[in-house]
Amino acid sequence: MKMTAIISEYNPFHNGHLYQAKIAREETEADLIVAIMSGTFMQRGEPAFSDKWTRARAAVASGEIDLVLELPFYFSVQRADRFAQGGVTIAEMIGATSLSFGSECGDITPFLLAASEKNEETPAYQRLVKEGLSNGLSSATAASQAFHALTTTLDLTTPNNTLGYYYARAASSISLHTTKRIGSGYHDLSVGDIMSATAIRAHYDETHQLTGLPQESASVLQGATFASFDHYYPFIRNRLLSTPLGVLTQFNGIDASLAPRLVEGARYSSTFDDFMTFIKTRRYTRTSLQRALIYLLTSTMTEEIDSVAFDQIDYVRPLAFNDKGRQALRQIKKQIRVISTFEAHPWLIKESQVTAAYAIPLARYDQLEEHRRFAHFSGSSSK
Amino acid sequence: MKMTAIISEYNPFHNGHLYQAKIAREETEADLIVAIMSGTFMQRGEPAFSDKWTRARAAVASGEIDLVLELPFYFSVQRADRFAQGGVTIAEMIGATSLSFGSECGDITPFLLAASEKNEETPAYQRLVKEGLSNGLSSATAASQAFHALTTTLDLTTPNNTLGYYYARAASSISLHTTKRIGSGYHDLSVGDIMSATAIRAHYDETHQLTGLPQESASVLQGATFASFDHYYPFIRNRLLSTPLGVLTQFNGIDASLAPRLVEGARYSSTFDDFMTFIKTRRYTRTSLQRALIYLLTSTMTEEIDSVAFDQIDYVRPLAFNDKGRQALRQIKKQIRVISTFEAHPWLIKESQVTAAYAIPLARYDQLEEHRRFAHFSGSSSK
Missing domain, CATH: 3.40.50.620 (HUPs)
Incomplete structure (x- = not known):
């Protein structure tokens, strides 16, 4: 079979x-x-x-x-x-x-080629990521840009x-x-x-x-029933506004610089769209922010993720x-x-x-x- | 003045x-x-x-x-x-x-008398509390019963x-x-x-x-706007059902024997009244349970309470x-x-x-x- x-x-x-x-x-x-x-x-x-x-x-x-x-x-x-x-x-x-x-792309060859190059393991890649970070990019964006610059066989954007x-x-x-x-x-x-x-x-x-x-x-x-973030915002907002900063930073994806930003955003935003507009920066992409909010909503702490085999x-x-x-x-x-x-x-x-x-x-x-x-x-x- | x-x-x-x-x-x-x-x-x-x-x-x-x-x-x-x-x-x-x-009571004398007796500091009090606990009472109930038994100058029920x-x-x-x-x-x-x-x-x-x-x-x-626990139950339920037991027991008032009981109660109860009926026992009074739920809702951990001067x-x-x-x-x-x-x-x-x-x-x-x-x-x- x-x-x-x-x-x-x-x-x-x-x-x-x-x-x-x-x-x-x-x-x-x-x-x-x-x-x-x-x-x-x-x-x-x-x-x-x-x-x-x-x-x-x-x-x-x-x-x-x-x-x-x-x-x-x-x-x-x-x-x-x-x-x-x-x-x-x-x-x-x-x-x-x-x-x-x-x-x-639609053709498997460039994928196999790009994968075999292992560009993320090269010193050039590390250098480019560092550069991106010092330019204020998020680690995800810096990584993907570095990677894209080195990988010429495949469009990774x-x-x-x-x-x-x-x-x-x-x-x-x-x-x-x-x-x-x-x-x-x-x-x-x-x-x-x-x-x-x-x-x-x-x-x-x-x-x-x-x-x-x-x-x-x-x-x-x-x-x-169809879900959207609007259903979850009161719950996320409740968590953000009632949790001490020292506890908030224990959730996966929420670091010490993001936590106060999320709390401020929650204070001033009564809708999820306003909230995202408030908190988004070059450093924190929408995707990384959304993941952090889901980790908060599901009580997923960094310690928990780190202990998963x-x-x-x-x-x-x-x-x-x-x-x-x-x-x-x-x-x-x-x-x-x-x-x-x-x-x-x-x-x-x-x-x-x-x-x-x-x-x-x-x-x-x-x-x-x-x-x-x-x-x-x-x-x-x-x- | x-x-x-x-x-x-x-x-x-x-x-x-x-x-x-x-x-x-x-x-x-x-x-x-x-x-x-x-x-x-x-x-x-x-x-x-x-x-x-x-x-x-x-x-x-x-x-x-x-x-x-x-x-x-x-x-x-x-x-x-x-x-x-x-x-x-x-x-x-x-x-x-x-x-x-x-x-x-309406008369201040019995209060002053009872307070000067300091019955909670006597060995007899400790003995009665122990007895109450071994009979399955909550610590609050055991304390108040012991106290009542010793304090004859004032009705403390x-x-x-x-x-x-x-x-x-x-x-x-x-x-x-x-x-x-x-x-x-x-x-x-x-x-x-x-x-x-x-x-x-x-x-x-x-x-x-x-x-x-x-x-x-x-x-x-x-x-x-008048609040009742019905407004808070979805939020409490969300916390109870999405939080790992090891994290739940960090909230003030939730111990290792109460935490799984709260989670079970939340699973089976779609209203707050059903939930309270499910979780109440002789050991956990309604008041002590309500306080624990408020500590959870407000993200108040035992560590936090312990550090308050x-x-x-x-x-x-x-x-x-x-x-x-x-x-x-x-x-x-x-x-x-x-x-x-x-x-x-x-x-x-x-x-x-x-x-x-x-x-x-x-x-x-x-x-x-x-x-x-x-x-x-x-x-x-x-x-």
Whole structure:
């Protein structure tokens, strides 16, 4: 049984994702497609548009995704390198033969070349990062600029190329495959048959209509609760304004210079948009700020992150699957522990805390509680 | 200028408070009455019915209270002994000559007698507390039962007698005076001309009518936002369900046996009432649980409480005053620093965090922010 893995967010699953999965299936001659999907909060520190079980079901409903496994919180709300590392590790552990990703580039060779160059390990890279930092850039921006300057084989200013690069860096046994992204770019807000997830969410916020999704996926999402930062701002504001500075700086991503800025921003801003405008600087990108706020909302301290053994993934957790996905799980079980119901695994306890932080401001805790949720099976009921 | 102090909550100021202040003024021959009032959260761990500035104004509006000073958070949400200690210390520091309190007893002699006995310092007391604890009582209940058994001169099962006892224990230079409480008891819910604050709040919850208040006080409170624990439960629940147990036990009042119980309660209870029913036991009284929840909501850790120098009150803060109160402040300024606008004093930074925790769930942060609030002066505008 030949599995191809896709590392994804599906926030939500749209026509572009469908297209990518189809091409991946054809070109890698896969028997089935496994998506490794981030759960409750996204890589850029945003609350998921809809809860992870619904998003996973919507992906499987499209007919092109056979199994959705959860990318744990510790990997999902992280910089691209760790996000990629987590996804690739899971893909290799379950025995996927290929990893397919969408990219602006569309050709795998530059990724393999760039990865083999290991530019981040050169003295030139260190020098450029230092320069960037002394020019007031954030460490993330300084790193990406340094990297871009040295990497001439691949355009690393685009988000999907960057992720692909880190997939290539992380891969050891898996074969890599990329499809050229079609339709709108990542941040593009135009409306059409293939829209970006950002455009779909923005369009939904304005019109309360879901567009650009496969019909079956849209049906699953109809009636779901859609989250935005506006739901979380009172909770984040409460934390910021009631927590002593010395405690605030214990949360991951909040340092001694950021903490008072966040508190000031919370004092003066009654909406999340005002707050972001207040706190954003060249040094702190929107993404790094959003991640810090999610760490605060989910009570995630630096100490906790530092103690996580990121190279010790010892389980996978299915969120949704069809008949073929169920067969695949039987095969995967021989390689690694599959957790289908809640267990007191430290990473699942974390997922339950993270999902609670997501669900309570939506008044949906009782529906989304991890202890009561199982993977969704869409298919024939015979075993 | 002869000042009589009253330690109070005025949650809200009612006819019984008016009566007590009148009698106190007559019997202590006071030129003016100073109330030392707890601010945002009450001694029993409850959110104030209305914000402290409005409550203070309502007291002054009655005509019987000339000046309201804030009892800092560190003293107000505390067991009776510390609450009393804070209030008495402030009363003595501002140079009040008498302290008047309402009691079920109505005669000052038993209080002075009981206080001079120092029963809590006897071996018999220690033995009784130990016995109570081994019978599964909370430390608060065990202490109060032991105390009651030894103190035969005063009935210490009633809340106001207990507070009075601690006033007598804390007093060094001030003269004590008590008035017998008339009308309904503390917890009594009957409706009449003199109702307890509990009855007034319950009656308001049912009918949205304020009764049992002096007309002028009721006018000030009309249109105020009234808080109950229902406003705070989503925020408390979010904290409980998203915080690792090891971090939860760092909050004041949450020990290693209580923390998992609170988390379980939050999982299964979608309303605050259900939650309290779930978590209450003989060991954890409603009051001690409420205080723990307020410490969590206000990010108050045990370490923080342990580092507070409770015997170093170095300021007083007026919340409301009339002409006579303003004169008194001139006199008080000679004894102790009077802080009328916000300063970065550590205890005021705490007040601002506590008030933010109170205000955000009510969507009233912009109106209640400490930095923008001054004491309310009702009187002639000439200096």
